[in-house]
Amino acid sequence: MPRSRKAAMVVQLLLSDGGDLPLSQLPEAAQARLTRELGGLNIIDRETLKNVAIEFAAELSDVALTAPGSVEAALKSLDGRISAATVARLREEAAAQNGSDPWTIVLELSADEMVPITTAESPEVSAILLSKLPTSKAATLLGLVPGETARRIAFSMSKTSHIRADAIARIGTGLAQQYCGAALPAFSETAESRIGAILNSSPAATREQVLEGLLSEDPSFGASVRKAIFTFADIPARLAVPDVPKILRDIDSGDLVRALASAAGTGGPLAVAANHLLDNMSTRMADNLREEMGESGKIKLSDAEAAQNAVVTAIRAAADAGTIALIVEGDDD
Incomplete structure (x- = not known):
């Protein structure tokens, strides 16, 4: 019996006893696989269930320590024990490593290209932008904007001390989309992969009909979808x-x-x-x-x-x- 089927039996046993399992913390692929295994279960005899439960209990007894498993989980477990500045820096590092930090796109702009941001956005947003820049580049940008604007931005620096890291991330996203021509992806997979995955699970007649329509409307996109199927x-x-x-x-x-x-x-x-x-x-x-x-x-x-x-x-x-x-x-x- 595959381990995934045994895992589904254990989960079903715990759920039937009223257990509240945090299954949403599993990777999406694992959640999907577990759901499919649960859907495939039928009647399970007492002896089989007993053997699976004994095996699970034996493996569980060998576990000596569990760790958070991710930077975000680790930050939650250390809440109140490390400084807010460290938390913010670690969150930014994790976002950059995942390729999802919008500020990396914004900060690639030249100082001249950042001037429109300082004129169109609030002084507080401009102050955050300045704070994210290396000192030399921030000084160059401040020298390019009108004196009164520079004064307001400098004054607004005093209002940025207690801004939450998630708010700074949202501001970065907005600036990247508005000024960098970068629509940050809402989905981790391409459109071709997503529609391909849907068509994989569709009846053959539906799949061929949709694919034929895609190839007719947009041959390039349709060909990419066909490769993803x-x-x-x-x-x-x-x-x-x-x-x-x-x-x-x-x-x-x-x-x-x-x-x-x-x-x-x-x-x-x-x-x-x-x-x-x-x-x-x-x-x-x-x-x-x-x-x-x-x-x-x-x-x-x-x-x-x-x-x-x-x-x-x-x-x-x-x-x-x-x-x-x-x-x-x-x-x-």
Whole structure:
């Protein structure tokens, strides 16, 4: 039984006993995988649940210490124990390392390019901008603005002592968007990746219809979306042979049988994908699956697509977790 399925059993057991689990603290990929595993659970016999619970308790007893796990969590645990200035600096460093600090974009402007900010924004905002600049550059900027404006900005420096770090970050975002021509991304993934992920889980007819429309409206965008789509038929080109056994343990056996049987019966690229999986697993497992495929009978189209999507979802989850690395089109390997 895969560890993810055991984890889902433990979570379901704790939830049924009224436990309040902070699952939102898990990475999004882990939350999605756990939800899919919970959705796949059915009736669990007493002995199986007992064995899983004993194994979980044994592993839990070996844990000697847990750590915050992130800079933000560490800052919360140290609240009141380190200075506010240190907290602000660490938050800015973490944001810069994640590539999300808007001030890095603003501070790349030349002093001449910053003059419009001092004339259009409030003296307090300009004072914050000056405070973020190296001393020499701040002096250059102050010398470029009219004397009265410079005086108001200098006076406003006294009002910036107690501004919260998150407010400074929001001001940086606004300045970057307004004066740097930089629309800071609201999503961590590209539009092509996001629509591709949605279409991955859509029925084949819907996927092809939407893709055809995208290619017609915007060939370049449509082609990028097509590359981002990963369907069952794409498995031979995207899933490396050594990675096949790694993803099989995380797929429900019923879904796997239905996916392979329906794909083999359809022929074409789907059958090639099914053979790619069967040919690269253990001989014993492949023989057992082929026997079950022969006994599966006629599979409804909706059930076939759902099963094939379950296989693809498991592969993507393994890639998100770093267990495998999907082959990217154009790679030399």
